[in-house]
Amino acid sequence: MSRIFLVDDHAIVRDGIRALLAAEPNIEVVGEASNGQELLDQLPTTPADVVLLDINMPVLDGLATTLRLQAEFPHVRVLILSMLSHERYIGQLFEAGALGYVLKSADKPEILGAIQMVAAGKYFLCSDLGLSMLRKVLTKAEEPALLPGALEVPLKGGHLSRRETEVLHLLAEGMTTNEIAEKLFTSKRTIETHRQNILEKTQTKNTAALIKLAMIQGLLT
Incomplete structure (x- = not known):
């Protein structure tokens, strides 16, 4: 059983994710928060295995929250759930300690797969982001070098x-x-x-x- 904590500043998003996970026998949503500070305040009394974390939030955003979690609750694993798809954000969050990054546009099987992978301590990047980054790498590889010599x-x-x-x-x-x-x-x-x-x-x-x-x-x- 994976204990999941939802952190997003939009209640409708949290409600949607909770509904999506409700029928899963191996997943239990144990808490919700609208920002990172609320999460940190609740974790001592509401243990969680995986935090589904948004990036853009008031008070304490996703990046700062991930860094705090690594320092204060290193056993809690972080899965980013965001609409931001830029490589800069992805790199910063993984460097800060997140194990997974999924777009909010991902379908249910992919979100469930991400939770399973992150709960097991494995890295996960959603398919849309992976394909987008691969295309950029291939495009760059096909371009002539700025200075061949x-x-x-x-x-x-x-x-x-x-x-x-x-x-x-x-x-x-x-x-x-x-x-x-x-x-x-x-x-x-x-x-x-x-x-x-x-x-x-x-x-x-x-x-x-x-x-x-x-x-x-x-x-x-």
């Missing part, structure tokens, strides 16, 4: 890595550090580090000089 092109201070080459191209397009960080799904500090490494390897003083040198050496067209 980028790793082999010698510069004054060393060789540019593939990611440094990508950052260089985006800088040449006039994108800001924040825009590049958002496009590459990383932090502003990471992009600043790549930029500094590129300047050091090319022994240039600023972005304008860097782009001029890169064009001369054939790194940019």
Whole structure:
């Protein structure tokens, strides 16, 4: 018997999930909460095996709740149930400790399968998300590399890595550090580090000089 705790700020969503699970003999819904803090307040007196957790909630959202659960209730397993399908959210939640991620548009068999897998301590990603991410990977693999010989092109201070080459191209397009960080799904500090490494390897003083040198050496067209 898996004890399930529902956490979503919309009562109608919780009601729907409860109704969906009501007929399952191996599943018991033991509690409900409209945000992460309510969940944390109830868990000491309402033990649960799996938390079905939304992301966008007031007071304490899904990401913060997952981190708190890992620290305070590490035995409780987290299954994200959300409408958000961006890889950034998926990566953040898995990194925070979630075991499963299912879209609210998933059908009953998939949601039940996700609960079963997560309750057993296994990872689960719903089929729609998996196929979408696979398509993006395949599309990217079919695209020509930004610089086919980028790793082999010698510069004054060393060789540019593939990611440094990508950052260089985006800088040449006039994108800001924040825009590049958002496009590459990383932090502003990471992009600043790549930029500094590129300047050091090319022994240039600023972005304008860097782009001029890169064009001369054939790194940019």
